[in-house]
Amino acid sequence: MIGSQASPKEKRPMSETPLLKLSGLEQVFDTKKGPVAAVGGVDLEVKPGKVLCLVGESGCGKTTTARAAAGLTRPTAGAVEFRGKDITQMSAKERTAYRRSVQYIHQDPYAALNPTRTVYSTLSAGLKRHGIVKSRTEARAKAAELLQLVELTPPESYLDSYPHQLSGGQRQRVNVARSLAMNPDLLICDESTSMLDVSIRVSLLNTLGRLRDELDVGFLFITHDLAVAKYFAWDGEIAVMYLGKVVEHGPTxxxxxxxxxxxxxxxxxxxxxxxxxxxxxxxxxxxxxxxxxxxxxxxxxxxxxxxxxxxxxxxxxxxxxxxxxxxxxxxxxxxxxxxxxxxxxxxxxxxxxxxxxxxxxxxxxxxxxxxxxx
Structure with missing residues (x-):
């Protein structure tokens, strides 16, 4: 339970098998100046219900690593495994389940939402696409439940709003709600709080922390700010990246x-x-x-x-x-x-x-x- 709302799914039993495992991950881009190794052999694991913070300066390869982990790009070398299965070897059914289980929260709350869609339309699109809801009434009720999970209350005040009518913090909470619509096992947060004011940042981190604890969601949390990593991942791990490689990794x-x-x-x-x-x-x-x-x-x-x-x-x-x-x-x-x-x-x-x-x-x-x- 979060507040008075029922969680979208039951808390899962803990497993020793990592949710996400990156093995020797490499990503090389061809440019006019020659090959650029944005990621040069990264080995990381995210366990169920745990947080792994990937920390480093801009340009160190954090986002490239995150995109490969989410299956948005195909790595040049190495493997990305979800629950022990290489994502490149998945069947169509397994791939669909993986795409639902791993959700990505982007950095920019202004660019991540379609300006022509209402909040309800944004939240219900995935629900309808995957057959989670069967009618408009059911979709609207589910969207309202998701807004309450991320503390946008009363939900009726937000369902029919467009992105330009929301603040940056409210938009990012809508992004979080959209990712929760798929009942994910893992959230990949790419600098998801960096563009928010400090007070809103703390509030959103607290919300994400409750989702982690109550729903047993694992996190790959990308940030350049060690203060944020310290606060959000105290019971988890930190991996520090420099120029595409992890230089230090351990408990926070x-x-x-x-x-x-x-x-x-x-x-x-x-x-x-x-x-x-x-x-x-x-x-x-x-x-x-x-x-x-x-x-x-x-x-x-x-x-x-x-x-x-x-x-x-x-x-x-x-x-x-x-x-x-x-x-x-x-x-x-x-x-x-x-x-x-x-x-x-x-x-x-x-x-x-x-x-x-x-x-x-x-x-x-x-x-x-x-x-x-x-």
Whole structure:
């Protein structure tokens, strides 16, 4: 239940099989300047009812990865699996079920809605197409239920409205309602809150969080803002991307509370922090050698981040490309992966007793409060 409304489906039993699995995903585009590897081998999993936040600067390949995961583009190499089945090997019936189970929420709430359709027409189109409703009365009742799920109440005030009559936050809630019409297992949110005011952003994130908890929907959440990732995915995972590759991946409290990769530290240092002591600590960790991002058509040798990395060591970072490997095998760090020669070397040298950091003691590692998280 959400408020007084019945959820569109029963909560599913938890499964060990990932909802979505990306294996060696690559996406290369042919351009006038030559091939551009927008995504260069990404391995990710989204589990039922869990959140995976994909974080990074603009142009790092987040949206390209998301579009491949949603089946909107065919990857150059690698595989996209939904519930253990490669989407390219699906039958027509399985493909239809996949298209209903995985829904995409776009970044721009103004461009994502057809300006000639009312809210009712937008919400009922998919319901009618897939035979979920049989009559106009049933479709209108279902559309009203969806609006209540996303807290657009009373729904009668919105059903016959056109997009230009709605605010940005209301439009984005309509987009969320449209995605819920198909009873999805997975929502792919591509910067879905970035164009909204801060107060509306928090409200929408709270709504998405309730949908995640009540309906057991999994999320692949794309954002460039680590503050948003920290708030929405505290009980989930964060994967940090740089120039088409994941450079750090792990549980959110670990990635936020004790970042290992220099790029992750730089992203955290760029977050606005009201606590002056924490803000000073974050800024001290930035210190990039360069603000210029290398071109995808002329990537540097070795680690792609080395021209900007404050931990750069000649002869190490610029000679070979680091692999994404487990940073620690201790139980409290299970699953943390980092792609960095220096971090891997330092961890290998450290004694086990030096790697038992308690995350409650790390500045900024506590669960964020709504009023201070974003």
């Amino acid at each position: 409290p670990e990635v936020i509370g004790n970042p290992q990769h220099p790029y992750t530290k730089a992203l955290i240092g760029a977050v606005c922090e009201p606590d002056p002591d924490l803000a000073k600590a974050n800024r001290s960790a930035v210190g990039l050698r360069s603000a210029e991002i290398p071109s995808l058509t002329a990537l540097p040798s070795g680690c792609a981040f080395h021209p900007r990395c404050p931990a750069f060591e000649p002869g190490v970072c610029d000679t070979s490309e680091p692999s994404l490997r487990l940073a620690d095998t201790s139980p409290e760090r299970k699953g943390r992966k980092v792609s960095c020669h220096i971090v891997a070397r330092d961890i290998a040298r450290a004694a086990p007793s030096d790697r038992t950091l308690t995350f409650d003691a790390v500045p900024g590692s506590r669960r964020p409060e709504p009023e201070s998280a974003i």
